[in-house]
Amino acid sequence: MKLLRNVTLAAVVMMQTNSAFADVTSGIKMLEAGNVKGSVEVFQQAYDEGDADGAFYIGRLFELGLGTDKDMVRAAQLFGAAAIKGSAKAQNRLGLMHLNGQFVLEDYERAFELICKAAETGDADGQFNCGMLYKDGKGVAADEAKAVAYWQKAAAQAHVASINLLAQAYKNGAGVNADAEHAAKLFANTAAAGNPLALFELAKAYTHGAGVKKDPVKAYSFANLAATRSMEGAAELRDALRAQLSVEQIKEAQAFSRGWKAKPVQFVQ
Template identity: 45%
Template structure:
């Protein structure tokens, strides 16, 4: 899909100015209590997008809106994407999905991979536009080719399911691998399941273990649970019920729906001393950054 909607800087400024006006607190009256101090502004880095994100993190919404607006005016398409996210989610201002959609379209037209992925998802779901899998796949996979990890994951799913075009498992695996290399946990687990079950035509339990382990190290409950299963079964890694207890315990604490039952099962197979050791290991365990 070729998006020809160009959102001018003046209109973008108008949208963000209106949002700013809505986010300001009313002027204090003499009888009112003193206004709460404004959030501190993080030190500027010189990168408008980074500064805007830092302001968001600090809940300084006016500064974030200003930084994203200035970024877009300076040629950084992601500025309009982040303004769109603020409008869509109602972060620091009144939500407005339609204006958010216009900002996403403008950012995508200017080359924002994040916005292309978001527009693609809107086409896939029929959010504010007609549902169109072909358009969704085109936009999402274009974003993926620009290196956006979420788009790589989403493109892989469309290819694997054959939505918006022909099914291509080999190409889907390539995009999943790219997303996993970029740190996408969902892609790590998708690759783990594909290699575990052989749904990609190449069953390989060692590769499955490697991908699940990467997700587990980041504290993901799916990865933790799947490693627990492998440790309990002794395939493809040596059986270790103490470590299985550790992984099931961590997965259960993160609300994996099947981990609690597995945890109880392994607890009954261990001595009280071994259970205590496993519990201590879980308390001291920390996810990788």
């Protein structure tokens, strides 16, 4: 079964490779290096050899219009072929398309089936999105505790958005007992990696003393960092905090922001 059809780029019509074994990892490396033709050949062979993700990645090429005309219908077909053969990435992506009614039927139950099937395989994006479905009650009865459970699984894989939502849950007591200290700890994790939302939330925590000791200097520093990342509301908080600080405190806060360096997100246990 050839996965690419009617491709405008003649270079990717013929899909033959001399490689004895193909894997999607090498295909991704080729794609990152700008070798679309080579990546498609590898993805095709990987699919032929039983790796369903091969079809997923060719679907992504159609979705993004890389090496071919953008074709969302064809992308959905490829995601469907990959999903049937067990690709968690394809199940999650096709599920999101059903959730939003993008080139497939808007169908919350189908979205839940696909996304949460991906989650059960351990796919972090699937776990994040499955949690969102439980939170919003789409395709399944709303259950904040189950939402938190899925985000915890994804957070254990250092999934930034899941860590942030887990932090929000602890901050608001949604699905778990409210714990401002733990919420601040989780936000500090993703803030350290430069996540704008987490930087802003940490700034607010230091502003009000929520889960951390009240510290307007640190609050200004983190609001300053969030503002440079265009986080809505961060510049306003920074400006309000500035009025509370002495000249020396502003100097200290700005030096902290200037010397701050991002580091990788830590796994959440």
